[in-house]
Amino acid sequence: MKFEIMRDRLLDGLSDVMKAISQKVAIPILTGIKIEANEKGITMTGSDSDITICTFIPAEENGEQIIHVFEKGSIVLQAKVFSEIVRKLPTNDVTIEVASGLQTQITSGKSDFHLIGSDAEDYPILPEVKDEYSFSMPSDLMKSIIRETVFAVSQQETRPILTGVHWESKDGGLSCIATDSHRLARRLTVPENMPEIPFSVVIPGKSLQELNKILPDNTEIVNIVIADQQILFKTRNVLFYSRLLEGNYPDTSRLIPAEYKTSLIVNGRLLLQAIDRASLLAREERNNIVRFSTNEGKGIEISSNSPEVGKVEELVETIEVSGEELKISFSAKYMMDALKAIDGQDIAVHFTGAMRPFILKSVEDDSILQLILPVRTY
Structure with a gap:
């Protein structure tokens, strides 16, 4: 095998493939990258048994010659060493040649590296995937x-x-759900x-x-x-x-409440910033708990209290509040993660009581739903 390639393109491909490489693998050859060259270009493969990534670099793209393949073939090279070498090569022109046995020569400018490769035949074959x-x-x-x-x-x-993450076909669409049993995120x-x-x-x-x-x-x-x-x-x-x-x-599906006792609409970004500030004092505590209460139509009060550090209270204006008055506590981290996922739009928050799961949705878009279980503090 022998080919010339632009170093920056080789690095781009390597950065993708390296994401599948792990040093803790049961099959030693998986600490390497499989490189295959033919007249169409080169394919690099990395795997840790759970994830396999193949990236293809074409010989020619938009009329520009990226790779010159002189002799087709394949080799497996130690991933960590190979990527470090490529990253530090002195010029953008790289020649890779496999000589007798598995000796691999990497040349760029006046640099000349010799690596001992492994036989590509020993590399696990890719899973067969039918387009069913x-x-x-x-x-x-x-x-x-x-x-x-x-x-x-x-x-x-x-x-x-x-x-x-659970991906399921539902009503002609796709439902994607993740939960750690304390919170849930759903995207339709x-x-x-x-x-x-x-x-x-x-x-x-x-x-x-x-x-x-x-x-x-x-x-x-x-x-x-x-x-x-x-x-x-x-x-x-x-x-x-x-x-x-x-x-x-x-x-x-049973976790998601169908009716609510308290509902409010609030600017997501303002709420996120207020909870972020309140969490500054909550962070010392193990659970990072923030308290939240509706305030007679004036808005919502966000507060946090850490006996050794101090306390914080902040009033956040709401666009609309309806239903019963409410006091509830929750993990600041979970709430901030949920608000970031909905990303700064106006948000509807629906509660069914102080110890029941509550949900967050975008006012404009029903496709994202976040659910959080509260924490008992009151």
Whole structure:
């Protein structure tokens, strides 16, 4: 194998593939990156068994020659060492050549590195994914869905299924739900060409966070293919495979209240800033608790009290308040995460009592719902 490539393009591809590389893998060859070259360009693959990322760099793009392939072939190189070498090469022209055996030469300017590679035949083959369940959506919508849900997955491995986001086809649309049993985030959307056969899968939160870093901030189409134990996200030059979590996701529909005793509409950004300030004093406490009470039609009072530090009270104007008076306490972090997901619009908050879950929605858009369980302090 021998090819010449622009260093900046090689680095772009490497930065994506490196997101799948882990030093803690059961199969030693997975600490390496598989590189394959042919007349169309080069493909790099990285995997940690849970996530596999393939990135393709075309030989030519928009009439510009990016890669000259002199001899096709494949090799596996130690990921960490290879990416460090490429990052520090002196010029933008890089030549990579595999000589006799698995000796690999990397040349740039006056720098000349020799690495011992591994046989690409020993690298695990990619999962087979049939297009039985496939649909697509723009990349920026996909990134929004991830941002609005993934923060609510559980960080505890005691219930592994809750460390993922539940994607389910519902009424011709897609429902994405994450919960750690103290809060819940739900996003509804209607992607194009939804499969007619219903599906229900749980995607690891970690996989979605890595996917979010790779996806472009534009309307490029992402094709999603669901297979037996895998899901594949395809963009123009990147394939992102993730294993799916096994088990049944709990039925969360019962958690979402249908009627409310107290409702209010408030500017999301003002509320977020007030809770952020109140949490400055709550942070010392283990649970970071903030108190919240409606104030006879004048607005809502946000307060926090830490015996060793001090206390804070702040009145936040509301656009509208209706229903019973209410005092409730909750985690400042959970509330701030929820408000950030809805992102600064006017927000409707619906309560069903001091110890019942409450929900937050955008006034303009019903597709995002956040639910939080309160904390008993009063």
